[in-house]
Amino acid sequence: MRNVQVETPSQTHGGLMDAIYRRQRHVYDLTRKYYLLGRDRLLDDLDAGEGVTVLESACGTGRNLIVAAKRYPNARFYGFDISAEMLKQARRNIEKAGLVERIVLAQGDATDFDPRAMFGIASFDRVFISYALSMIPPWRAAVSEALAHLAPGGSLHVVDFGGQDRLPHWFRAALVAWLSKFHVEPRGDLEQVLREATVACGGTLDFESLHRDYARYGVIRLPA
Template sequence: MSGAGTDGAAADQKGLMDSVYGFHRHIYDATRKFYLLGRDALIRDLAPPPGGTVLEVGCGTARNLIVAARHWPEARFYGFDISEAMLDTARTSLSRKGLANRVELAQADAGSFDTERLFGIPSVDRIFMSYTLSMIPPWQEAIERAVASLAPGGSLHIVDFGQYERLPKLAKKLHFKSLNDFHVYPRRELPAVLRRVAEANGLELDFRSRLRGYVWRATLTRRG
């Protein structure tokens, strides 16, 4: 794909997300806590080194960054999102919580982000993606960019919707329909893509399906 095409796709996605969440950003955290399961467990497992760096891809309202910054007070935090509307809410939330000086935000596309350009850091100790891959059109590129941005000994942590492998088919059909209405598409190919990326980059992969397939958790770790 040409650079112009990539830029055009990113601009289209930015416009779509700003449109979808222009209003919903105000009620996003209050409503999503009931079904975006496993986010806090992921944050507890980050365990960044003292003074280490943590990046959230698709930070949205900064809800996760606020929880993580409080849980890991010695780390430095960064986040980006493609939606300026979401970032406006994120900046307000960080300021209200007194964390604006500990968390740096930027606007960027997950499929082509560069941590050096965005934040002046060449690599990151911990990167996490919380229910974002199901919303990012270039989701495989986002994984590859994250892996390329890991420092030695660094890890990429992912939580997202699974495929409801051990849940009733009707529950899957109805919930997936409601997700699709908000341009959310659980990635059936995620396990295979993670195995490919791990093998190609010499990474250790830990993949787990939880809550009867409602939640998929994965960690890719670069050896130190």
């Protein structure tokens, strides 16, 4: 009998991301800076001082990690992504920025990862997810997994596309159609999911709609 290898959902999604970004990774940061709004606001709020550990779930090209590492020189940074192609670009960008000793990368799935196996560390003081939930089919699991590896007193920061409810209808329709070409789907119930997760972990939530609901930003803080 011939053995048949069945791909897991993680392998399937990773292959899809590799296919999408195999070429795009070279121009990703140049193009995305114009419409991934709210990322720098998130990085400002990390407030990562001496010895603080920071993890980016689904780190892509490493752009956010590089900006954060420069902003917080005494913190320690970690990142992972499911796409091998994106990690290639991230490693190149981090090396070019001279931050190889400050940022540790690994390949992993945001919905099910083991930070001790990847980084030798069990939990983090800050975890952030920037414009990735809209690309992860089981995205609620990614929120739960991030919280599961957050240290007491730590915070989870999430920014992603909003519903564009206060923007012209034509703009919203065009944006959603364009995003769908890259398997991106804004999560209309992001606030509700974050609130439910906050209640479950006994934390507090700050949630905002940014730029006329172009983006949505939430921060869950755990009790110490």
